[in-house]
Amino acid sequence: QQQVKQSPQSLIVQKGGIPIINCAYENTAFDYFPWYQQFPGKGPALLIAIRPDVSEKKEGRFTISFNKSAKQFSLHIMDSQPGDSATYFCAASKGSNYKLTFGKGTLLTVNP
Amino acid sequence: DAGVIQSPRHEVTEMGQEVTLRCKPISGHNSLFWYRQTMMRGLELLIYFNNNVPIDDSGMPEDRFSAKMPNASFSTLKIQPSEPRDSAVYFCASRTGINEKLFFGSGTQLSVL
Numbered sequence: 001q002q003q004v005k006q007s008p009q010s011l012i013v014q015k016g017g018i019p020i021i022n023c024a025y026e027n028t029a030f031d032y033f034p035w036y037q038q039f040p041g042k043g044p045a046l047l048i049a050i051r052p053d054v055s056e057k058k059e060g061r062f063t064i065s066f067n068k069s070a071k072q073f074s075l076h077i078m079d080s081q082p083g084d085s086a087t088y089f090c091a092a093s094k095g096s097n098y099k100l101t102f103g104k105g106t107l108l109t110v111n112p
Numbered sequence: 113d114a115g116v117i118q119s120p121r122h123e124v125t126e127m128g129q130e131v132t133l134r135c136k137p138i139s140g141h142n143s144l145f146w147y148r149q150t151m152m153r154g155l156e157l158l159i160y161f162n163n164n165v166p167i168d169d170s171g172m173p174e175d176r177f178s179a180k181m182p183n184a185s186f187s188t189l190k191i192q193p194s195e196p197r198d199s200a201v202y203f204c205a206s207r208t209g210i211n212e213k214l215f216f217g218s219g220t221q222l223s224v225l
Contacts, residue, residue: 032212043116043203043216044155089155097160098143098212099168104154 003027004092006103013080014111021075021106023090028071030092034100035064035075038087047088048075080110116217118204124223130192133220135204136185145214146179146189147203155203161187162209194224 005024013019025033034049050057050064050073057064061078077084087107091100117136125131137144145160159169161181169179176195181187191198205216 034212034214041218043205043218045216046213049212093212097162097167098207098214099145099157099160100214101157102155 003101004090004103006090006106008106009104010107010109012109012111015081017080017110019077019080019084019108019110021088021090021108022072023074023092023103024070024072025092026071027092027094029094031095032093032098033064033066033073034091035062036089036091036102038089038105044089077108080108082110082112084108085110116204116206116215118202118217118220120220121218122221122223124225125194126225127195128193129224130190131194131198131222131224133189133191133202133204133222135187135189135217137187137204137206138215139185140208141206141215142184142209143207144181144187145205145207146187147205147216149201149203149219150199158189191222194222196224198222199224 007022011019035047036044037047038044048059048062050066052068063076066073087105089105090103093100119134143162146158148156158171159179164181179189201219201221203216203219205214207214
């Protein structure tokens with residue numbers, strides 16, 4: 001059972017575009033929703049995270065939108081740059097153990 | 113801080129051999145996680161430790177896999193005997209007890225021939 005479903009699998013945008021990556025979850029007990037960024041040959045690194053008590057969180061060019069009733073959340077990258085080309089993972093966890101369940105990832109390519 | 117340190121970075125072995133992957137978490141972190149990454153299944157949690165004690169090993173695929181954390185600065189993931197389907201990138205990650213941010217190592221690329 002895939003608890004966190006992520007789409008699309010891959011995404012290509014031009015520099016300055018606004019890629020949007022979507023995730024849907026099934027477990028209503030999830031209460032922590034991070035996004036991780038992974039470059040080739042490296043481990044994932046935390047990009048931004050949100051809790052269900054807010055509908056949006058922005059950090060720099062990265063924004064998470066959260067829809068609790070729909071059990072969905074998404075990542076928006078404003079003014080995307082070629083350096084943003086990476087694989088992005090959404091994840092979810094419940095409680096204080098922060099045992100993350102990851103989506104399958106989205107390979108983002110930002111063309112110059 | 114050097115971050116989470118994993119070794120080796122690459123491991124190539126033959127089916128049936130024992131493989132040991134090593135991890136040094138960030139100093140002061142008391143939770144440690146082992147993840148496996150494949151194209152088909154993505155990032156899967158294998159096991160996690162809290163204060164050196166295994167809390168949840170439900171993701172360990174089978175008895176061929178075992179993990180230990182003898183002290184706060186070292187953990188191993190062992191596969192014995194290894195099989196070609198174990199080929200993947202294995203990540204170790206750690207975090208403090210009060211912060212949800214997970215720090216990943218650079219991974220071990222395992223190839224079982």
